[in-house]
Amino acid sequence: MPKLVAGDIATALRKRISSGEWEDRIPPERDLAGEFGVARNTVRRAVGLLEEDGTLVRQVGRGTFVAAADPNSMPAVFARMEGTSPADMMEIRLLLEPAAAGFAATNASAGELNAVRDAYQTACEATDMPEFEHWDAEFHHRIFACSRNEFLKELHNLMRILRNQSPWFEMKKRSFSEERRQTYCVEHEAILDRLLRRDPEGARAAMLAHLQTVARNLLGR
């Protein structure tokens, strides 16, 4: 039988890693070799095994690090969210925005509704596309602000941030036209009308219809 020292060292290392002995960086190979009373090449093989199965990450000139990265940490979740596809995002908008419109119809103050109306009007009167986009987004955001659900509002913020990133930008550009802008204005007006009438079910339906239009335009079909 061969000595399999490398394998033994690998399991020993794995144990000490999972015990949390090393926060993120493990000692240099040369030190480990000394500690285990073994040649560096042997340690290298052991570390190589742990690197293959994703336990460790090696960086020349820096050191060897435990792969770590808690997949349930906030940053990790946000990082994965950045890869959200337009279709997935749209599916969620179709869930949340009509609900937000419904909440807004019942909960909004008169002042908040005025703010929504202002955003609607400014968007309609916008002359160039970036300005329309801004007030379009603001219109939707102000509806969320009326919902009286802070978490829902922040979820919309989150979606806004995600939509202001790379693949979306071009997509929005391609899917835009003067005709569609006017369609959006009409649909916004319908939503605003239901909000002002304090009609939750109507607001929900109007928002749903609007988003279905947006989805058609954005995702093509």
Add this chain to the structure above:
Amino acid sequence: MPKLVAGDIATALRKRISSGEWEDRIPPERDLAGEFGVARNTVRRAVGLLEEDGTLVRQVGRGTFVAAADPNSMPAVFARMEGTSPADMMEIRLLLEPAAAGFAATNASAGELNAVRDAYQTACEATDMPEFEHWDAEFHHRIFACSRNEFLKELHNLMRILRNQSPWFEMKKRSFSEERRQTYCVEHEAILDRLLRRDPEGARAAMLAHLQTVARNLLGR
């Protein structure tokens, strides 16, 4: 060893910044280098890290300043989300989870449904409360995993993280009893049943009913 001092200095600076030690302007790099007993180049690297993530802004000839917090940045959104009230959160769960169950009924693979069933059974057979809680959460999470909407899945992760924070913990404890645990098991079984029958509308309704029970228990009424 490359000591990787820059990273440590960066975190030290981040801490002192958030503690409000410096209102607006932080000390010159040369001073910091002296204070940390380190070369200026090293401080520059640390400050560079904080500049990249938007914590600091540097201006030649003037100094280095803590950046005004952008309310539309990911960290800011996250920070505000941490203050989410149980009622607001519940309102969103009532929107998202039934939808996820509906998606799952149509999109899940057989293997994924097995995983859901396993989580259900393990939760039912759990003897102590922490174990039940874990598999309860896992049951819900695996349903989201079946939804085939990555963004929806991450939204659930987000809510899970938020719910694992301070005010929630005690709340869950107070709202818990053996009787309720059994109720949850029965309701979970109903959801699982609809999923296995590939009945989206039924799954949606069953999940909604379950969450309404949870809401009653959690928020009292």
Add this chain to the structure above:
DNA sequence: CTGTTATGAACCGATAGTGAACCAATCTAT
């Protein structure tokens, strides 16, 4: 014998930190 594994050593290239010099923008005091 052959093939595998471990050894020990040497050398490579990448990365981090040091210390110092000099540049360019800005502010302050005269």
Add this chain to the structure above:
DNA sequence: ATAGATTGGTTCACTATCGGTTCATAACAG
């Protein structure tokens, strides 16, 4: 208005510590 001090920006040579690679050698199992 000008001169000098202050501050971040850039570059450089140098050192030390890493992982990456190779090779000759020894030990051992089949």
